[in-house]
Amino acid sequence: MAATPSALKQRNQKAASTTLPSSTGTSKENNKHGLTKAHSGFSSRKTILSAWATFLGFLLILGIINYQLHYTLPTPVQDATNPVTGEVQFSEESVRKVVRHLAHDIGYRVVGTEQEVEAKEYLIKELAQLKEQSLVAQHRWKGENKATETQDVSFPNFDMWVQVSDGSHRFDFMSKGKTALYANQFSVVVVVVSLLVMKMYTNMTNIIVRLSCGPECDENTILLNSHYDTTLGSPGAVDDGLGVGVMMEIIRVMSQRPSKMKNGIVFLFNGGEESLQDASHAFITQHELKDNVRAVVNLEACGTSGREILFQANSRAMIDAYATVPHPHGTVLANDLFATGLILSDTDYRQFAEHGNLTGLDMAVYKNSYLYHTHLDLDEYMEAGLPQHMGENALALATFLTEKAELTNLEATTSVVFFDVFGLFFVAYSWATALKSHFLIGGLALLTMATPVSRPSVRGTISIFLSFLAAILLPNVSVILLKALGTPMQWFSHEWLSSLLFSPMSLAGMFGVQYLFHDSKASSGANELNTFSSLQLFFTIALASVSYAGLASSYVFALFTLSTTIALFINYRKVAQESKNGSEVLSVDFSTYFIASIIPSSYLAFVIFSVLDIFIPLTGRIGVDAPVDNIVAVLTGFLTFVFCPPVLAFSHRFGRTVLKHIVIGLLVIHLLIVLLSSATSSAYDELHPKRVFVQHVRNMTSGESGLYIAHADPGPFYEPYVTKVETLFNEISTFRSAEANPGDWSAIYPFNQFLESYVIDTTPYIKAQTKNQTISESQEPLTTFVQQTPRLTAEKISYDPSTGLRKLTVLCTHPNYIWTVASFDTHLTSWSLTSSEPFTHHSHYVIRHVGTFASDGWSLELEYKASGPEDKLTVELTSMETEGFGKDEERELIGSGEIGVMRKVLKNAPSWVALTYFGTTVDRFQL
Template sequence: MGSTKTRARNTRRKLAKFATLNPQGTSKVSELTQQNQSPTSTQEKEVAPLPSTSGTPLVAAPSLLAPPKVIMTTVELDDRKYMSKMRPKKATQSTWRNTGAANISNKRSDMDANIGSTRGKVTNGVNVVDSLTSVTDGDNKGDINLLSRNYSELAKMEGYPKAGDMVAYKLLEIDSSYNPTISDFKEATVISFSEVNMEAQVLLDPNFRKPLEMDSEGLPVLGKFDVYDEGILERTKQGIAIVPWNDLVECRVIFKEPSFTQTPMDVPGALKQRHFKGPFDSDERDLSGVSLFSPEVLVDAALRSSFVSFGTRIQGKESLGYGEGTRSNKKQPSSFSSPKTAFSAWCLFLGFLFLIIAVTFRVHYTLPSPVYEGLDVISGKPQFSEENVRQIIRYMTQDIGYRVVGTEQELDTKNYLVGDGSHRFDFMSKVVMKMYTNMTNIIVRLSCGPECDQNSILLNAHYDTTLGSPGAADDALGCGVMIEIIRIMSLRPAPKKNSVIFLFNGGEESLQDASHSFITTHELRDKVRAVVNLEACGTSGPEVLFQANSREMIDAYGTVPYPHGTVLANDLFATGLILSDTDFRQFVDHGNLTGLDMAVYKNSYLYHTHLDLDEFLEEGLPQHMGENTLALATYLTEEANLTNLERTSSVVFFDVFGLFFVSYSWTAAICSHILIAGLALFTMATRISRPTLRGSVSILLSFIAALLAPNLSVVLLQSLGSPMQWFSHEWLPVILFGPMALAAMFGVQVLFHFKNASTGANEISTLSSLQVFFTFALCISSYVGLASSYVFALFTLCITVALVFNHMKGARSHGYGLEVNHVDFATYFVASFLPTTYFSFICFSLLDMFVPLTGRIGVDAPVDNIIAIMSGFVTFVICPPLLAFSHRFGRAILKRIAIVLLILHLVLVLISSAVMYPYDELHPKRVFIQHLRNMTSGESLLYLAHADPGPFYEPYVTKIEAMFEGEASFRSAATNPSDWNAIYPFNQFLESYVLDTSTYIRTHTVNKTIAESTAPLTSLIRAAPKLMAENVVYDSKTGLRRLTVLCTHPNYIWTVASFDAHLTSWSMGSSEPFPYPSHYVIRHVGGHVSDGWRVDLEHHATGSEDRLRIELTAMETEGFGRDTERELEGSGEIGVMRQIVRSRPAWTALTYFSIVADTFEL
């Protein structure tokens, strides 16, 4: 068998393909080769007499229906089960119609007599077969030779066949040299025909004579074709085939089925037999008076005739027609039937999936109704009120405005503590040395007395804002929530176990200086046991728990009324792919605290823009965050034990549709994963699941194709000059790239669809291979310790349950303990419901996070490719069983679907390129404007930059060029890294255009001296920032030079000093300089009226005259939110920045500021 299989594999392209049914009546993925075989064994054995077959006659009804045919019965020889076949003599049409049940009984007696006469020596059962080929039928005796028919005289078949038709056909076969050849005419009786996939199920031509072969288990293998299943390495030979009708070389009609209006024959009592479990029903039936030409009887009888004559006993058991088992008289319930056509089936299944997605979309984005009263009108108890929070937000964003650290607006909250400090900050793969002065923190503590003060929970939010944003969500929302919680908790009885500290920090956007100050210097820091940080990078949807490092704190989160969090977000944030950070890091790194980090993240298009306003905060969002945070604070102060909190990342947690929260240890996760994987392996071992190597490879390649194929669309979009066409809506990438991903997935399945197998065989193989795919992913992710591996466990479990369901459902119809080689339509609903529902939630969150993020991760980032890959991933995971379902109606239908999807995708790409634009007012492009006065060169330069690869120069820069009557030149961040030092390290993501504004200033100034002067305009700047060196000491023995760098910057903020040196020590806190020459960036921020800073440095020098060359950039304090900047002395109001802001296109969001830059030798 092995050598034959090897030859079949090596000559696969030459093989004639069929799909056959195994003796259990189910489809089997196979490869068939026609072989010249001869008796292979001469070993002789004594054959015991056969048991008597007297008693109730065993009737093979098909003998009345369709000559010629193969009638199989089971006999026992030497305790081995053999299948014997009887070929009755050719009958005319009239003989076939008029043959009675008595003749059938006579033929059965003749057959029994012939079998009984084979006592004595038998060589591999050859004599048994030979004896059965000489069966008598009435007066006609002798071997049957159907090849004597003149097929050329028969009419060619018109149209499609029907059940009962006898046809002769030719097809492609393999000769003895394994070369393709056209066969002789073959006769077959049509059992059924499917117009959907153009395949006929036929009873094979019985005109074939050769020795009976035995398989490895001592069972006979019958029929003309070798059948191989690559995944299981079994071989069988069959008597029924699936014939692809379009592939026939020629087809002629021997006999056309009779009219169904014919008067039914009276069937004698011999036909009243128990109808065992078969392909259509499993109850006792009385065939008396039933038309033998009805399709149901014809198909049912033909199927049974090709397996085992029903009623034959095998080792004390009754044959069920599909193998051994126990007969069941229990009436089976009606099944959920599959639609009859491919179109209706696809519509029903896809409709089911879209319904799930629509419902989950609704549930996912539903927020609680806002509460407008601070006290419950019935009970009078304090309750969380969204309206109170919004009043605070409106005051902070509208009345105060931009609360940038160091500005006057920062002083509007004056209940603060003051501290100085410095620290190292690693962010965006860069090292920033931070210094801060006059940082403002506002602290409120609620306590029940000294006994509660030893263990405190810290709630943190920041009230400062970034450049160019009023910060309604980020983070006036967090501040408003904490103020409302203070109101509620102060009206309640005092906390029972632990105190709570509310920290309103004033320096998060300056790279977390205020939280660093608190956790490293404040006297309360030693009392804090855990922290809950409130953040936002979006303006809608529920806030998500995206960082957690303690089992106790995760359990505490389980008490909130609207849980929304998963360890997936925790693992994703830990990778650094999301270029963001929060105060939570300072509390963990410098305070060794455990805690929770929660943030609003949906609709982050408005994050850090001028549109972060109260009016764009979704209704219900403050209520959602507030009630969750209040529940956490209540539990942690009333019930939680905060004395022994341990940091750990080995916790699995996730919410279930926002209804409840699940968390368990990694040990429990491993145990559950082992059980799920073990269950999957059990189903494979028991043949409930039957994956194949071919199917497993197709799943892997489909997954890869789903990820990579949409990138071909990216090439097309970019060639059309239309990058980022998907940016304006989070779901748009799936609409744009999803059809391409599906087309690629289905295209792989077309290539791997086994044409020789039935559609059911392809379905069960693919669904089982999906189980293998996710089981393997589960094992690998569990082995590496990935807490997010629970998602693979969910997939594996659901597909395994679906396969068991499919087996049980099929077994109730076909016999328990038997293989079921088709997929019931209801199985797809079982396999898809939970995974599609849950992963719809996950995919919504994934798209909500990453699609807007692509607008600020850099010009050089391949965002189109990133989103294309993500869209392919979403398409694949939203319903993997679609891959198995795609085989349901055959390769031809699957191929057409893939082509339609490809055409649909091309149409969508062309339409989007022609009529769509990536940006609009609520989904703007981020534009950065910097008016730089270079004190060293005397230039006054306007920098225009963007942070994504979308359109920029044509729609925006050209208008600025016309406004300022100059030509902009391109400036790369890679070659000019210090251009945007003011916002280091974000400057690495920017791509700039620069134009000189000197001409514009001289033209529009009211000062004629300035207009007519040729001196640099920077000479008019007064009180510019300066650097000075103090206490300079050079040690010639060590070659080390020490100095104190003093910076003065009256009314400037956010100074940045950058230099190259080999430092040996500094006064920058506990961190040490790099032990090699490096580039250093020291960034300083300060509260209002912070006029300077100093730092001590020691560096290697070549001599006493060796100097440090330091570039200093300082940002002006004026103009934030008022479109103004500091004017040159005596120039009048020129308003460069005001012109920029007033001419801003609606689809842009500006971050703008003015800076002064200079270079110093110290």
């Protein structure tokens, strides 16, 4: 039975009245109560420093151990076969050969370019060779094991398809297409808008391999997916050349060894993920194998080093399968976090879940995502051991799922708690089991509160809550100071720097609250015990609240509650045993802090490394209006608080005066660190670059030719970079906001939502550089001389006066252009796209089309409400040029000679800038 608030208050008052004052009693008597000399007023500076150094040193050791556990990768294997046994084995070197060819020899594999076709042909050739090698291995094995050959063990059948499909699907970024988020320094406004974004694709290509034991295996298969295309501006070594290489190596290993297969496995090398998941949509909605796929494992990357993490899972059976991997790394914390939409990313996993109703696992490399989607995503920056880590995990999954798993009747669920323990083993249990354990842990905590073991109070619990608020809010003072010094985002270049910049202020806030709540009438020991006990009550309340909300991440609060409860119980036993005069236990033994901290602080250290690895680089691409300094300050404050909450009780150990000195010391340390960092560090460097987007736009309607420059974070931009580009072209830029000009960057939806522009008129530069005298002396717009631009025409036009509906077929031709975007406003009543219905009211529509190389057109039937037969539809068409993806080619206006606009920008880019560059034409058509 739990103590009532009034009983807690009475007991706390009793504790205060019966506690020995710090100035009375002998050292011997105080030590009987588990008190050090510091509690009796005789503490020396040496005693205080020794105690703090011991406790903080203990926490530091936990951090170092977890750092080693977190970042240690398996030793890369070079040989394709085991030199001792002669058996095939997973080889990192084999993976890297694939990655190097894709990223270095071929380069940027953007959908619609020749490089994409080259990558497809390379993979088909390599897979055909693997098929031949499989047959050779099979014949050799049969010859060597003819006497022992059984029907249970055999080599898998090796089947292969190349799928080429057309289709369409709706793509709302992170499933939030109807919501626009506008933020500034002071506020965030959510505006509901009528916006429908559709994707059309033509000749989208997939390469598919199936390994199976025959018809009995073909009925139930597992899907392993990765993509071989790349985004603009990136050679895609890790994203997703690594996934492709891992799948190639798994095929080699599985196809060249005998096994007891009960389920088939399908390997999907999809050719269009970066174009907004078109190829995965084509497979799961159109391919003949789709109906036999029961679950999916998706291999992705948004970083270049460290472990890959399981960050999405929606099936207990698949989570249990993941528990068999040799290097587990995943937590339901990531699953819950990704579900919130705070992480601005998405994967093919979405298509398989939405359109195939599949359960599965989404795994991705995530550390060092500074290089993600940049020109630095190269093999040389892929950490040694990473391919081995991902490969051994994926191979173990594939082996288990094909040989032992039951793939029938898989049910989707989020009611599973799962997490790895220091990357050594994996824990998974149901939400029902979690609730039972939380009930027992909470009940045990309440039971101790009803006894002398724990002595919480309302006052103490409020102090814990206020310390939490101070921990996450006070680091924003550091943000104000950094901005006043003109050095925002100092923490960006190194994940750990955020802890140095913000944690001292967070700790000062936490301890400052405890200073205000320290009861001078009670002994330091009584203050310690009360605070420690209040921590237990605080986490018990948090556990109950989060469990009631149904969040599987509540297991972390269970860990805190259980640890504090066990520590308090051991403390009571130890202090009571040492007490010879039968006095009440009103102190905290020094060892109690180690007992309470060792498990949760160890686990949280491991998690904190992951959180910083994800969120610090992420802030470099979430938009110029995002208050990233404040976000990181709050995040760091939160992590500081949860790393070791018992330190709040420890802060009372040597009295109020010492606590005040600690707060002052932390403030001084904070100021020195901020000043030193601002004087010696910069937000960006070559391996932690600022993301800059540059497009050369030729507006065929207005006749303008301009260089549009944008960035993806609120860090320094105009003064260090835009002014340099202005000098290069001897032109002053004009600013264009994203809100007022949402179509400026339509070619790279959904990121156009976050990009504001500085526009430089390139007409004077082009006229000065061209060797074509006609153009240099002409007064006509430069766009007059551009030929073979994309066109929209209307056919089969009709108007029904009885219904007021106008019909037409829109035809688009775009030779030598890719990634066209058509946008218009109207009240559509129907269209030829079958994957989604238009809105029932007047709305804004964006239709993106991509196609493989030589796909130079598309058509679309529309019907809309019109005022008459001449009420034409106004459509804006944005089209992207194909030149320059990774080859540094100059742009060319046909008939004008070479124009070095983009080359000039590229060659003069500073090392701390990562450029994504392309050229577009924009035109308007009345149809």
